[in-house]
Amino acid sequence: MKVAVIGSGIMGNGIAQVMAMSGYETVLVDVQQEALDRAKTTMEKNIGRVVDKQGLETTVEEVMQRVQLTTDIQHVSNAEVVVEAIVEKMEAKKALLQQLDEVCEPKTIFASNTSSLSVTEMGAATKRPDKVAGMHFFNPVPVMELVELVKGADTSDETMAVLQRLTEAMNKQSILVNDAPLFVVNRILIPMLSEAMFVYEEGIASAEDIDQGMKLGTNQPIGPLRLADMIGLDTLLAVQQSLLDETGDSKYRIPFILKKLVRAGHYGRKTGRGFYQY
Numbered sequence: 001m002k003v004a005v006i007g008s009g010i011m012g013n014g015i016a017q018v019m020a021m022s023g024y025e026t027v028l029v030d031v032q033q034e035a036l037d038r039a040k041t042t043m044e045k046n047i048g049r050v051v052d053k054q055g056l057e058t059t060v061e062e063v064m065q066r067v068q069l070t071t072d073i074q075h076v077s078n079a080e081v082v083v084e085a086i087v088e089k090m091e092a093k094k095a096l097l098q099q100l101d102e103v104c105e106p107k108t109i110f111a112s113n114t115s116s117l118s119v120t121e122m123g124a125a126t127k128r129p130d131k132v133a134g135m136h137f138f139n140p141v142p143v144m145e146l147v148e149l150v151k152g153a154d155t156s157d158e159t160m161a162v163l164q165r166l167t168e169a170m171n172k173q174s175i176l177v178n179d180a181p182l183f184v185v186n187r188i189l190i191p192m193l194s195e196a197m198f199v200y201e202e203g204i205a206s207a208e209d210i211d212q213g214m215k216l217g218t219n220q221p222i223g224p225l226r227l228a229d230m231i232g233l234d235t236l237l238a239v240q241q242s243l244l245d246e247t248g249d250s251k252y253r254i255p256f257i258l259k260k261l262v263r264a265g266h267y268g269r270k271t272g273r274g275f276y277q278y
């Protein structure tokens with residue numbers, strides 16, 4: 001089976017890695033050649049690590065032979081499933097899906113890795129709303145076991161079943177979720193990250209102490225501010241904005257510190273600075 005991933009950033013390269021390691025022919029597309037170059041380096045390093053750690057029979061070269069990195073979207077035409085992992089902006093995602101509608105065969109399923117945007121709205125922008133669903137991976141993809149499978153208003157049961165089988169083949173667990181703002185995990189997680197930013201903003205404790213407190217006090221592997229930096233503050237702001245817009249509930253107000261860091265171009269680990277310096 002051939003699969004494709006569009007967008008080779010933080011999430012896209014991880015999704016492509018796991019697909020290729022599960023034996024799928026994988027096309028990874030990005031509009032920027034530099035993003036593909038970075039993705040290739042990251043994938044080679046991470047595949048090598050998994051091969052060594054798990055004592056696998058395969059090699060980095062063997063896995064990478066199944067991966068085609070390209071800026072030409074035409075190469076995804078015969079993929080059975082295309083997962084999009086581009087910027088968290090509805091207009092960009094709809095434009096991409098409409099392009100894919102023309103490029104791909106009518107039977108191809110489109111899955112979005114969106115953290116927060118309506119899968120129903122994305123499906124309605126295509127000629128195949130029954131074949132559009134959410135496939136929400138978690139960061140870092142090769143490590144995190146969960147995939148939220150999100151059913152839009154018109155997504156068919158058959159589409160959900162195909163994505164469920166793909167998730168299993170990738171050695172991950174899925175939960176089934178109906179399309180709703182931020183689905184399940186982020187609906188609960190994001191307000192916690194927000195609260196950590198308010199605590200920081202109010203000068204109650206340093207970033208290090210907030211993270212240490214939540215790590216040791218609630219048994220989380222990584223503190224909320226470091227996690228925010230890892231997610232990417234630009235993505236996090238888009239996700240928070242989406243929660244506020246969709247619900248209109250002021251309890252989801254956005255911490256000013258998040259807007260300020262994003263306005264300054266400090267997106268977290270990917271730009272070398274966020275709540276921490278990297």
Ligand SMILES: NC(=O)c1ccc[n+]([C@@H]2O[C@H](COP(=O)([O-])OP(=O)(O)OC[C@H]3O[C@@H](n4cnc5c(N)ncnc54)[C@H](O)[C@@H]3O)[C@@H](O)[C@H]2O)c1
Pocket residue numbers: 006007008009010011012029030031032035084085086087088089092096113114115116136137138139230231232235
């Ligand atoms: N970062 C996270 O922790 C996380 C977790 C789960 C889901 N997500 C979701 O995954 C998606 C991607 O997030 P990310 O953190 O990987 O972003 P990112 O900024 O790291 O990468 C996005 C990539 O998409 C590329 N791109 C943009 N428009 C494109 C187009 N039209 N065609 C092809 N490539 C295009 C960019 O060049 C960039 O390389 C978003 O929808 C985000 O909400 C992110």
